[in-house]
Amino acid sequence: MKKxxxxxxxxxxAGKASHASDNIGYTAAQVGVAQLLADVAxxxxxxxxxxxxxxxxxxxxxxxxxxxxxxxxxxxVHAHLQADDVQAVVxxxxxDTLEExxxxxxxxxxxxxxxxxxxxxxxxxxxxxxLAPDGPQNLLDAVAVxxxxxxxxxxAVCAGAVHTAMDVQKIHTYxxxxxxxxxxxxxxxxEEGQLRVLRNWPxxxxxxxxxxxxxxxxxxxxxxxxxxxxxxxxSAAVVNALxxxxxxxxxxRGLVVAATGNGTMxxxxxxxxxxxQVQGVQVVRATRCASGRVVSGAHAEFEDAxxxxxxxxxxxxMLALMSS
Ligand code: SIN
Numbered sequence: 423m424k425k426x427x428x429x430x431x432x433x434x435x436a437g438k439a440s441h442a443s444d445n446i447g448y449t450a451a452q453v454g455v456a457q458l459l460a461d462v463a464x465x466x467x468x469x470x471x472x473x474x475x476x477x478x479x480x481x482x483x484x485x486x487x488x489x490x491x492x493x494x495x496x497x498x499v500h501a502h503l504q505a506d507d508v509q510a511v512v513x514x515x516x517x518d519t520l521e522e523x524x525x526x527x528x529x530x531x532x533x534x535x536x537x538x539x540x541x542x543x544x545x546x547x548x549x550x551x552x553l554a555p556d557g558p559q560n561l562l563d564a565v566a567v568x569x570x571x572x573x574x575x576x577x578a579v580c581a582g583a584v585h586t587a588m589d590v591q592k593i594h595t596y597x598x599x600x601x602x603x604x605x606x607x608x609x610x611x612x613e614e615g616q617l618r619v620l621r622n623w624p625x626x627x628x629x630x631x632x633x634x635x636x637x638x639x640x641x642x643x644x645x646x647x648x649x650x651x652x653x654x655x656x657s658a659a660v661v662n663a664l665x666x667x668x669x670x671x672x673x674x675r676g677l678v679v680a681a682t683g684n685g686t687m688x689x690x691x692x693x694x695x696x697x698x699q700v701q702g703v704q705v706v707r708a709t710r711c712a713s714g715r716v717v718s719g720a721h722a723e724f725e726d727a728x729x730x731x732x733x734x735x736x737x738x739x740m741l742a743l744m745s746s
Pocket of ligand 1: 434435482483484485517518519545546547
């Protein structure tokens, strides 16, 4: 019999506050994933006799997500996807860095697995102790998506909407409907346990630089890539500071610039990035705009983020540097 495996990593969905009315003064990552599943009314009916298995991979507030946790998570997702009796993997995660983890998994998991089975991340904006928590519904919806025939690729489910790993972005600090797919729009909506699909399931990127999973697992020293931003009064100062060697800090290998608008930046920042590039630091240009992409052409001197947000472009650059 096929089963769904739910991997717990922490987040607000597993958070606890001292009062049920407190939705912000909580501590994230307190409740185990097995308990979160036990709290979801309606799960047995949805599963219709299928097996549900849970595993606690980590228990962190996702602001503290680390490469070490990513490595463990990747190993466990990979192992479960390879098993013939596993239909899908669901991951409970904090909302704050969910989009980075989703992108990482979509970029790294082998295409033959990720184009055949779904990996569904879910989260919550209110802690498990809340008067009206959103976690149980999100978890139920995530399992419904995982069970949908034909589902594949890495997606995120929150507040009834399904977003692909490529497009998902946290756009709100407080509202339950905290995620958006920007221009692309959501993949679909979950309505009473049924998915209304609006567009195709994601496929593993065909042009990705393949990284053997074992290389990621063995590499504790991820290439250091930082993000700099353009803003009024921008200057060379931050880039210069990042280039300066510091004891105990890995040398800088890459920089993503969250440029203004369609990839513009202060001339002093641009000159500093040019100097960094000459010194061997790989520079990628993204935009700080929440929607749209840098429509390049005129900006060819820096590599294009290909529509990725600055945080996802950083992950892509780290993976590219790791595989080169
Ligand atoms: C976290 O990202 O772990 C805390 C915030 C949240 O899940 O909403």
